[in-house]
Amino acid sequence: MLKIRGSLKYAYARGQEQPKRNIALSITDFKKLRQYCLSHQDKEFNILVLLALETGARRGELLGLTKDDLFEYGINIRRSISPTDNDTQLKTKHSKRDISINKDVYTALQKLVETKSTYLFDWNGFNQSAQLQRLLKKLNIPKTTFHGLRDTHASFLFSKEISIDYISRRLGHNSILTTQNYYLELMPEKKHQQDADALQLLNDLS
Numbered sequence: 001m002l003k004i005r006g007s008l009k010y011a012y013a014r015g016q017e018q019p020k021r022n023i024a025l026s027i028t029d030f031k032k033l034r035q036y037c038l039s040h041q042d043k044e045f046n047i048l049v050l051l052a053l054e055t056g057a058r059r060g061e062l063l064g065l066t067k068d069d070l071f072e073y074g075i076n077i078r079r080s081i082s083p084t085d086n087d088t089q090l091k092t093k094h095s096k097r098d099i100s101i102n103k104d105v106y107t108a109l110q111k112l113v114e115t116k117s118t119y120l121f122d123w124n125g126f127n128q129s130a131q132l133q134r135l136l137k138k139l140n141i142p143k144t145t146f147h148g149l150r151d152t153h154a155s156f157l158f159s160k161e162i163s164i165d166y167i168s169r170r171l172g173h174n175s176i177l178t179t180q181n182y183y184l185e186l187m188p189e190k191k192h193q194q195d196a197d198a199l200q201l202l203n204d205l206s
Helices: 002-015 027-039 044-055 059-063 103-113 128-138 146-159 164-171 176-183 188-203
Strands: 074-077 097-100
Touching (some): 027 044, 027 146, 044 059, 044 103, 044 128, 097 164, 128 146, 164 176
């Protein structure tokens, strides 16, 4: 009887719409988190979060970075680290890419490189998700995931009208269609602005 009840509960839960975990931060929270990480570079994890926001790279790709993957104002994505196996291959052939970063982030990485022998970031038993939640709670920023930081990066570029072709290549997607399918949800501020713009255009007709 208990097994049947458990199965029914599982089936019911599967049928319900699950809350989205990979939520893109608002521009305000994006700025707050970025500024905090820039101002607290003494903690390696903050630099990891900063780089996630700056590049939109996947967590495994960031954990796979070595000293040799840093070049002046950019990083080379050449491998991905997984908590489930030892395979370091990238997700697709398009995932192999070079991503530009700004001077402040580059300087932070240069300092980190000086303390490392191979990989830039300690894998910490792949406990980054829990660390991220603690950081967001500390800053009073809504919960999200590392993939949510990737979404935040893409959404921010969209909000600034950066071309979808560039964003797709920066994220390492197979095609622009992939980018459109996953990242066309605009940040709240941009949506509100577009609502206002659309209404203004309609008002101008009268």
